[in-house]
Amino acid sequence: QVQLVESGGGVVQPGRSLRLSCAASGFTFSSYTMHWVRQAPGKGLEWVALISYDGSNKYHADSVKGRFTISRDNSKNTLYLQMNSLRADDTAVYFCVGERIRQINMATIQSFDYWGQGTLVTVSS
Amino acid sequence: DIQMTQSPSSLSASVGDRVTITCRASQSISSYLNWYQQKPGKAPNLLIYAASSLQSGVPSRLSGSGSGTDFTLTISSLQPEDSATYYCQQSYSTPRTFGQGTKLEIK
Numbered sequence: 001q002v003q004l005v006e007s008g009g010g011v012v013q014p015g016r017s018l019r020l021s022c023a024a025s026g027f028t029f030s031s032y033t034m035h036w037v038r039q040a041p042g043k044g045l046e047w048v049a050l051i052s053y054d055g056s057n058k059y060h061a062d063s064v065k066g067r068f069t070i071s072r073d074n075s076k077n078t079l080y081l082q083m084n085s086l087r088a089d090d091t092a093v094y095f096c097v098g099e100r101i102r103q104i105n106m107a108t109i110q111s112f113d114y115w116g117q118g119t120l121v122t123v124s125s
Numbered sequence: 126d127i128q129m130t131q132s133p134s135s136l137s138a139s140v141g142d143r144v145t146i147t148c149r150a151s152q153s154i155s156s157y158l159n160w161y162q163q164k165p166g167k168a169p170n171l172l173i174y175a176a177s178s179l180q181s182g183v184p185s186r187l188s189g190s191g192s193g194t195d196f197t198l199t200i201s202s203l204q205p206e207d208s209a210t211y212y213c214q215q216s217y218s219t220p221r222t223f224g225q226g227t228k229l230e231i232k
Contacts, residue, residue, distance in 0.1 A: 115168035
């Protein structure tokens with residue numbers, strides 16, 4: 001079955017860096033667009049970044065642009081999020097997400113079908 | 126960016142009730158609208174994609190409708206296991222924005 005397992009979270013001081021990883025199994029990782037979505041404590045879901053199946057296209061939310069970088073290694077079935085210059089408001093559970101694409105009535109429909117369990121990042125001095 | 130607004134932010138209903146949650150987009154998104162359910166301490170789970178298509182394994186008492194800017198998620202007969210927070214999300218454009226969530230409690 002599909003599994004996405006995040007790791008790398010923890011407590012980090014403001015201004016420091018952290019790299020999250022997401023190990024994928026049970027599906028053809030190299031064919032899927034992947035995302036990071038985060039959720040601050042007691043808050044809603046916030047999309048963070050996406051990377052195309054081959055890594056050629058990347059997009060980041062304005063809130064993390066210039067500080068976070070999404071990447072992937074298809075040979076290792078692993079997704080990454082490099083987080084630099086961390087701030088207190090980056091404190092959140094970070095979810096790794098696999099996007100499924102369906103063709104419906106000549107439209108290309110994307111949805112977040114596969115989610116990891118999340119890893120908690122706490123930015124605090 | 127496309128803004129997604131859900132209403133209500135929270136609601137309380139009884140087992141067997143019919144419940145409706147609405148989601149409004151700041152511009153037309155055709156049918157590029159998904160609904161997710163999240164229970165405490167868990168990852169979200171896809172319920173409905175393309176505004177009205179039920180994800181495999183999701184009970185048929187849940188349904189979605191709408192297109193353009195206005196969408197609804199309906200639970201026809203509320204069950205105890207439906208207690209959760211529900212999010213809409215647009216997949217029309219990047220960034221893939223979510224609504225702020227609707228917390229559904231069982232009386």
